[in-house]
Amino acid sequence: MEMSFLVILLRLCFQILALPVYLLWFLGIWDPICKKAFPYFMVFFSVHYNSKMSAKKKELFNNLSDFASPSGALTILEIGTGTGTNFQFYPTGSKVICTDPNPNFRKFLDKNLSENPQVKLERCIVTAAEDLHQIPDASVDVVVCTLVLCSVKSIEGVLREVLRVLRRVLVPPLNIELTLITLTYLTE
Numbered sequence: 001m002e003m004s005f006l007v008i009l010l011r012l013c014f015q016i017l018a019l020p021v022y023l024l025w026f027l028g029i030w031d032p033i034c035k036k037a038f039p040y041f042m043v044f045f046s047v048h049y050n051s052k053m054s055a056k057k058k059e060l061f062n063n064l065s066d067f068a069s070p071s072g073a074l075t076i077l078e079i080g081t082g083t084g085t086n087f088q089f090y091p092t093g094s095k096v097i098c099t100d101p102n103p104n105f106r107k108f109l110d111k112n113l114s115e116n117p118q119v120k121l122e123r124c125i126v127t128a129a130e131d132l133h134q135i136p137d138a139s140v141d142v143v144v145c146t147l148v149l150c151s152v153k154s155i156e157g158v159l160r161e162v163l164r165v166l167r168r169v170l171v172p173p174l175n176i177e178l179t180l181i182t183l184t185y186l187t188e
C-alpha cells in the first residue's frame with residue numbers, strides 16, 4: 001500500500017516537472033527550441049569528444065588525399081556536418097559540401113571554416129541525408145558521417161544516397177562491422 005502510494009506520488013512529481021515540456025510540445029515550440037539549443041550543446045560536447053577521439057580521427061582521416069579525383073581535387077561531402085568539428089582533420093585543398101537538416105549550425109560552421117583555411121566550402125545545403133537530390137550522381141570523392149546515423153530516420157535511405165553520389169566506392173578495412181554493412185548494401 002505504502003509502496004504504490006510512493007509510486008503514484010513519484011509519477012505525479014515527474015508529470016508536474018515535465019508539464020512545461022508537454023505544454024511547449026503541444027504549442028509546437030519545443031522542436032524549434034531544441035533545434036536552436038542543440039548547436040550550443042554540440043560546440044561544448046565536440047571539444048571534449050575530439051580531445052578523446054583526436055588520435056582515432058587523425059588515423060581515420062589520414063589517407064583522405066588518396067581518394068582525390070584524377071585532377072587532384074578532393075571533394076568531401078559531409079552529412080550531418082553540425083558545427084564542422086571534422087574540418088581540422090581534412091587535408092589542404094579539400095572542397096567540402098556540408099549538409100545538415102538544422103540550419104542553426106551555420107554560424108558555428110562558419111567559425112570552424114575560418115579556423116581551418118585549408119578547407120574551402122563548396123556548398124552548404126539544409127537537408128536530411130536521406131534526400132541528397134541536390135548533389136549529382138558520382139560527384140564526390142569522400143563522404144564523411146560522424147555521430148549522425150543514430151539520428152536519421154532511414155539508415156538504408158542514407159546509404160543509398162551515399163552510394164549514388166560517390167564517384168567510386170571502395171571498402172576500406174576500417175573495421176569488420178562497417179565493412180560487412182557496406183558490403184551488404186553494395187551487393188543488394
Ligand SMILES: C[S@@+](CC[C@H](N)C(=O)[O-])C[C@H]1O[C@@H](n2cnc3c(N)ncnc32)[C@H](O)[C@@H]1O
Nearest residue numbers: 080081082085102128129146147148151152153
Ligand atoms: C550528434 S550531431 C553530430 C555532428 C557532427 N557530425 C559531429 O560529429 O560533431 C548529429 C548531427 O546530425 C544531424 N542530423 C539529424 N538528422 C539528420 C538526417 N536525417 N540527415 C543528416 N543529418 C542529420 C543533426 O542536425 C546534427 O547536426
